[in-house]
Amino acid sequence: MSRQPSSTPPRPQGWLRVIGLGPGDPALLAPAARAALSEAEDIIGYRTYIQLAGPFRDDQRVHDSDNRVELERARHAFQLAAAGHRVVVVSSGDPGIFAMATAVMEALEQAKDPVWGAVDLQIIPGISAAQAAAARIGAPLGHDFCTLSLSDNLKPWSVIARRLQLAAEADLVIALYNPSSRARPHQFSEALALLRAHRAPETPVILGRSIGRIDEQVIVTTLAEVDPEQVDMRTVIIIGSSQTRTLEAAEGQRWVYTPRWYPEAG
Amino acid sequence: MSRQPSSTPPRPQGWLRVIGLGPGDPALLAPAARAALSEAEDIIGYRTYIQLAGPFRDDQRVHDSDNRVELERARHAFQLAAAGHRVVVVSSGDPGIFAMATAVMEALEQAKDPVWGAVDLQIIPGISAAQAAAARIGAPLGHDFCTLSLSDNLKPWSVIARRLQLAAEADLVIALYNPSSRARPHQFSEALALLRAHRAPETPVILGRSIGRIDEQVIVTTLAEVDPEQVDMRTVIIIGSSQTRTLEAAEGQRWVYTPRWYPEAG
Numbered sequence: 001m002s003r004q005p006s007s008t009p010p011r012p013q014g015w016l017r018v019i020g021l022g023p024g025d026p027a028l029l030a031p032a033a034r035a036a037l038s039e040a041e042d043i044i045g046y047r048t049y050i051q052l053a054g055p056f057r058d059d060q061r062v063h064d065s066d067n068r069v070e071l072e073r074a075r076h077a078f079q080l081a082a083a084g085h086r087v088v089v090v091s092s093g094d095p096g097i098f099a100m101a102t103a104v105m106e107a108l109e110q111a112k113d114p115v116w117g118a119v120d121l122q123i124i125p126g127i128s129a130a131q132a133a134a135a136r137i138g139a140p141l142g143h144d145f146c147t148l149s150l151s152d153n154l155k156p157w158s159v160i161a162r163r164l165q166l167a168a169e170a171d172l173v174i175a176l177y178n179p180s181s182r183a184r185p186h187q188f189s190e191a192l193a194l195l196r197a198h199r200a201p202e203t204p205v206i207l208g209r210s211i212g213r214i215d216e217q218v219i220v221t222t223l224a225e226v227d228p229e230q231v232d233m234r235t236v237i238i239i240g241s242s243q244t245r246t247l248e249a250a251e252g253q254r255w256v257y258t259p260r261w262y263p264e265a266g
Numbered sequence: 267m268s269r270q271p272s273s274t275p276p277r278p279q280g281w282l283r284v285i286g287l288g289p290g291d292p293a294l295l296a297p298a299a300r301a302a303l304s305e306a307e308d309i310i311g312y313r314t315y316i317q318l319a320g321p322f323r324d325d326q327r328v329h330d331s332d333n334r335v336e337l338e339r340a341r342h343a344f345q346l347a348a349a350g351h352r353v354v355v356v357s358s359g360d361p362g363i364f365a366m367a368t369a370v371m372e373a374l375e376q377a378k379d380p381v382w383g384a385v386d387l388q389i390i391p392g393i394s395a396a397q398a399a400a401a402r403i404g405a406p407l408g409h410d411f412c413t414l415s416l417s418d419n420l421k422p423w424s425v426i427a428r429r430l431q432l433a434a435e436a437d438l439v440i441a442l443y444n445p446s447s448r449a450r451p452h453q454f455s456e457a458l459a460l461l462r463a464h465r466a467p468e469t470p471v472i473l474g475r476s477i478g479r480i481d482e483q484v485i486v487t488t489l490a491e492v493d494p495e496q497v498d499m500r501t502v503i504i505i506g507s508s509q510t511r512t513l514e515a516a517e518g519q520r521w522v523y524t525p526r527w528y529p530e531a532g
Contacts, residue, residue: 028298031297095401097407102409106523108521134389142363172433257367260336
């Protein structure tokens with residue numbers, strides 16, 4: 001056989017898998033993600049998630065790092081995979097939803113080394129925090145919804161405020177990620193003020209934290225009563241639409257859901 | 267010990283688990299869902315999904331049904347669980363996203379038998395179709411997005427059109443479920459006309475179908491070129507925002523992603 005000329009470098013022996021741990025409960029971790037963790041030579045990720053993903057064997061190399069260095073982590077992963085290693089990048093939730101898959105794509109687009117483009121790259125989806133919180137409490141995401149990040153590290157607050165405003169006008173259920181941070185503690189309060197201008201005080205609000213982990217917390221409250229002090233960077237928030245309902249099926253057992261039907265405009 | 271008086275009936279022996287199969291690939295099925303399927307005495311669901319969830323043992327009873335009888339299926343599940351059976355209701359994707367968890371909540375709220383409220387009910391989340399399609403092609407859902415159903419079986423088209431309009435104005439990535447049906451084939455064409463008025467012709471559009479199954483299909487096209495003939499009821503569609511990018515990392519290997527950053531308004 002003759003050698004085919006090609007502008008693409010030959011595929012390296014290594015591979016790169018970007019996985020999501022889901023909410024943290026191993027019973028919700030996809031078998032494909034579990035397999036990738038087991039086959040990996042190098043595991044890269046934010047320290048907290050690496051701890052959830054382990055333990056690892058002595059022959060596996062763990063590269064943990066602080067938060068906020070997503071792009072560096074992604075580049076490191078490509079370097080190792082291009083050099084022939086089997087590499088897993090660990091995210092929480094779904095790597096495709098406010099997590100590492102985007103940083104991996106950014107690193108790939110900016111790659112100086114064309115071998116990175118030839119790396120066998122797979123993204124393995126996972127269950128995101130809002131889905132896990134929703135399942136614990138019923139079906140609040142059962143109808144049209146949106147998923148917004150309140151972090152203004154990488155986008156201006158004006159864009160966030162405008163999106164909240166339009167999502168409120170559209171009467172979408174709203175899942176909020178990254179509601180506050182030490183650097184900017186007021187995002188969630190500002191978002192609440194905006195949403196309270198559009199939705200009834202009794203609109204159900206769900207606060208989910210560490211779902212499926214030992215310190216799991218799910219709070220059902222209302223738009224009038226929710227207190228920003230109840231929320232930190234690890235909380236996912238679900239704000240109901242005008243149709244979202246709370247029902248008490250048995251003593252102490254409250255469920256929240258958004259019906260499949262929507263009334264005709266009056 | 268004295269018997270505690272209570273208005274809640276005693277919890278029946280049976281239980282009810284509402285599970286999602288994910289996109290259909292067993293490697294993406296949560297172990298908790300797999301365990302529920304294994305422990306169940308009765309399995310209830312739409313015929314197509316039951317086939318994906320099986321095979322089942324001789325001692326398991328399978329209750330399959332046509333599509334569009336969600337509420338009947340949910341009531342049947344509560345009847346069996348209240349009578350002491352271990353029951354699984356099977357959805358595709360995530361049961362909480364345009365799937366069976368909502369119908370189960372509706373059945374519970376309308377329950378005539380108070381024992382239904384005492385049933386041990388758990389909803390086990392799964393990976394939804396848009397997440398699976400996104401992972402195959404990169405990270406198009408990596409930034410703010412919304413998830414809308416185009417079905418007007420249970421909501422008026424005017425609500426759908428208004429939500430599309432506002433989501434387009436908010437520059438959200440848009441995942442569309444239930445894009446067309448035999449009863450109403452024009453939804454997706456109407457949605458496209460609306461979106462084309464807001465977004466550039468070269469906006470990336472992803473069509474995903476049967477991800478992780480043997481007939482998997484992922485098409486990357488643009489808002490200008492997408493053809494409603496490429497879409498059926500089993501297709502999930504992802505429409506990029508103004509920031510969503512396509513990159514060709516190697517020959518024939520195209521990726522689509524939405525960056526984490528968003529520019530200041532010009």
